[in-house]
Amino acid sequence: MRASSLVALGLAAGALAHASAASADGGPSDTGPAAGAVDAEPRWGVRLWSSERWLGDASMAALTTDTLGGGGVAVERRLLALPVPGPFDDLAVSAELSFDAGSVDGTTFQQLDNHVSTWAISAGARARLPVLSWLQVQGRAALGAGRTTVRIADQMTGGAIEDRAATAVASSGVGLAVMPTLRRGSRFRFVLDAELGYQTTTSTGVRAYPEDRPAPELTIPASYATLGDVDLDGWTLRFGAGVAF
Amino acid sequence: MRRTLALLPLLVACTAERDPAFDRARVVTGPVPLKDQVAYVDGALDRVVVVDVATPPAVRAIPIGRAPIWASPTRDRDRLLVITRGEEALARGQVDEEPHLWNVDVAPGGAAPVAYEIGSPFDRIAVSDDGTLAIAHFSASGPDAEGFFRNPNELAFVDLTRPPGPDNPVLKTLRSFSSTPEAIVLSPPMAIPGAEDPTPRVLAFVLAQNRITVVDATHPTRDEVTIRLDQAGASVRPREVVFAPNTATAYVRSDGARDVLEVVIGADEVAPDNPSANDYRPVLAELGAGGGPADIAVYDDVTGRRFVLAATPGTREVVVIDADTAEFTRVATPDPIDRIVLFPADSDEPARKAVLASIGSQLSRVHVLELEGIDEDLIPRAVESIEVGEPVMAIEPVPGRELAMLVHDDQRTVLGLLDVAYGSVSPLQGVGRLDDYAFTPGGDFLVAATPDLARLGFLQLDNLHPTDLRLDDVPARVFALPGGSIFVDHGDPLGRATLIPSAEATRDDSVVLSGFLLAGMLED
Structure with missing residues (x-):
């Protein structure tokens, strides 16, 4: 796991401790916000996160043994609140637009340096259910499109092949969000969250296009070998921080 | 928090398992020119990669056993014989596998490879001319360091026309007098x-x-x-x-x-x-060669009689021996001859002339010996000397023609073309270092390459007209295949080659194959 994830994890732990302390000092009820507090719920949110993706496909195992590390940014807008039976408060549903990117390096045959990078823009929905005044359970689903690039370079000669292709992306996740308030009745909140999810992408066909090859009209007609498809599907773990207002 | 961290081992378990082949050091043997294909043996992925030079070209991968050591084509170049060392299952993903000799049919749609268990990790193969027998043996440098006992005098006789069985291959240890096979x-x-x-x-x-x-x-x-x-x-x-x-x-x-x-x-x-x-x-x-022969050659005359030529530089003679009767004729030579080249060089035509050179002494002349009627007493036996102007360091016959390429320096930058019929020598100027070359099958062209120059040089041997073909990458090896195609390997570990359909072809007629050594690498 990357250092950024550990930092985010640490921030989340700190916020949790802070929220617990605020609750002990007479903050909002531990059993849920008071009636009518929905109006004080934030409407907008902006979050940054760091993520790791455990790649589950054999094609990526050929290129690397590492996780795909990255990060992203999202903007969300609260749309509605749905009543939930039981002791819980309303379920807050938001629309979310996000951008995320990641990359991973690896070595094959003790000879080839591989680099796989990807980015995606997604739109989706997020639902949060308060379980404590400062703690919410959240779920997310999104669809999007992006681009994946694969580069394979020989260590000795420096020669490299590179291919890229557009991909469709679907992702989902569930997690916990810590949203402590700084001031009673204020919509402004910090958000620290952790999410376990799964991301699936359409596979990317990789062909051996030389990185340094001149324009086709200047070169001998070429045929590029097909290496196979790269599939970036995998379980993800995200740690994020942001603000809601 | 603790629960979240407890998820991490589960996530790691979701990661796809990596094939140990991707962690091996990769040694690629080849290119090995075949009839209409060029083959590479991939030592990490345990496969033979075959490039078919047909139009359009195609690349195929043929799986073989673990850890290829050595590959040799059969004489007709229809098949490739590969020795695989096998491995012991000492780590995850490894399997116990004995050394094998693989008989790989490289033709499109050819038979599946046949594996013969040879028992020892031999590192050389001798193949009979007719391609029916192969003998796996150890090289002069001996077996590798793995294992407990190794027997350098052991041979594995493989009958390639029969399937593997208890009597195929046959392992045999030669009697030794403290020496090992070379x-x-x-x-x-x-x-x-x-x-x-x-x-x-x-x-x-x-x-x-x-x-x-x-x-x-x-x-x-x-x-x-x-x-x-x-x-x-x-x-x-x-x-x-x-x-x-x-x-x-x-x-x-x-x-x-x-x-x-x-x-x-x-x-x-x-x-x-x-x-x-x-x-x-x-x-x-x-x-009765006498004086220690430095080179020998054998030929059949037009009547089918076989003669052996032996060059004895110590006595400055070439001895012509009638193989049937052991009668011999001595021909005096002005120089200490240590290289004999017969013309025409094709084995299916009776040799008519022998070019004699003194490579060790690096003399600037060669000699031509007329072979027709050499055993007849009334015909004078003498050599014709040809001054070539530069020291001769190598002599290569052109297939199908009475021409020989002369190399005049260590760097292979000064060349000459000897016309054996006329006794003339044409210097070849302006060529770079001749690191690799090939003659087209009919002997029409000399194709030359040097790794410093992204270009192939062609010399039309009818009239010595030189032409060039610009390449996109510097060449490492060049092969003129029997079908007329020219295959240029660029020495790229990822696989890069230029296929030129003929010596007269242009850049537009050619095609570059890129990345073929990684073809299918990401597939399951």
Whole structure:
């Protein structure tokens, strides 16, 4: 796991401790916000996160043994609140637009340096259910499109092949969000969250296009070998921080 | 928090398992030119990658066993023989596998590879001319360091026409006199005159310091015959064997020997109580070359009689030996000759001339010996000397023509083309270092390459007209394939080659193949 994830994890732990302390000092009820507090719920949110993706496909195992590390940014807008039976408060549903990117390096045959990078823009929905005044359970689903690039370079000669292709992306996740308030009745909140999810992408066909090859009209007609498809599907773990207002 | 962290091992378990092949150091053997294909043997992915030079070109991968050590094509270049070392299952993903010899049919739609368990990790293969027999053996440098015991005198005889079985291959250890095999030469199929079994058979001549061992490779369970070469006390190292199959005779040239050794394979009575007894016996004779032959060549004249030429630089002579009668003729040469090249160079045409050169002395002249009627007393026997202007360091015959390329310096930058028919020499100017070259099958073109220049040089041998073909990448190897195509390998570990359909083709006619050594790497 990357250092950024550990930092985010640490921030989340700190916020949790802070929220617990605020609750002990007479903050909002531990059993849920008071009636009518929905109006004080934030409407907008902006979050940054760091993520790791455990790649589950054999094609990526050929290129690397590492996780795909990255990060992203999202903007969300609260749309509605749905009543939930039981002791819980309303379920807050938001629309979310996000951008995320990641990359991973690896070595094959003790000879080839591989680099796989990807980015995606997604739109989706997020639902949060308060379980404590400062703690919410959240779920997310999104669809999007992006681009994946694969580069394979020989260590000795420096020669490299590179291919890229557009991909469709679907992702989902569930997690916990810590949203402590700084001031009673204020919509402004910090958000620290952790999410376990799964991301699936359409596979990317990789062909051996030389990185340094001149324009086709200047070169001998070429045929590029097909290496196979790269599939970036995998379980993800995200740690994020942001603000809601 | 603790629960979240507890998820991490579960996530790691969701990661796809990596094939151990991707962690191996990768050694690619090749390119190996075949008939209409060029093959590479991938030592990490355990496969033979075959590039078909047909139009359009195609790339195929043929799986073989673990850890390829050595690959040799059959003489007709239809098949590739590969020795795989196998492995012991000592780590995850490894499997126990014995050393095998793989007979790989490289033709499109060819048969599946056949694996013969050879028992030891041999690192060389000798293949008979007809492609029916192969002998796996250890190189002169010996077996690798793995394992407990290794037997450098062990051979594996493989009958490539039969499937693997308890009697195929046959493992055999040669009697040794403290030396180990350095090379194996297989004869063409030869019938042994007078033998009860008239079937032609292949004999293996195993060359070692101070000895030659003859094994009936067609019947490898029979006893071998060892010929000691050091009876006179001198240290003798056999270097070259040529055959006269019509008379079941072999001629051996050795370093440290005074003469050419003639080995006549004659019939012998078979001991009825010894199933491994041979039905032949080698009869030895020293042919009167005298002075220690430095090169030998063999040819059949127009009547089918076989002659052996032996160059003896010590006596400044070339000795022409009638292989049937052992009569010989001495021809004096002005220089100490150590290289004989016959013309025409094709084995299916009777040789008419021999070009004689003194490579060791680096003299600037060569000599031509007319071979027609050389055994007739009334025809004077003399060589014609040709001044070539520069020291001769190598001489290469052009297939199908009475031309020879002369190399005049170590760097292979100064070349000449010798016209044997007219005795003329044409210098080839303006060429770069000739690191690799090939003659097209008909002998129409010399194709040359040097790794400093992204260009192929063509020399039309009819009129010595030079042309170039600009490449997109610098060449590493160049092959002129029997079908007329020219294959240029660019030495790229990812696989890059330029296929040129003929010597007259243009850049637009050509095609570059990129990344073929990684083809399918990401597929399951």
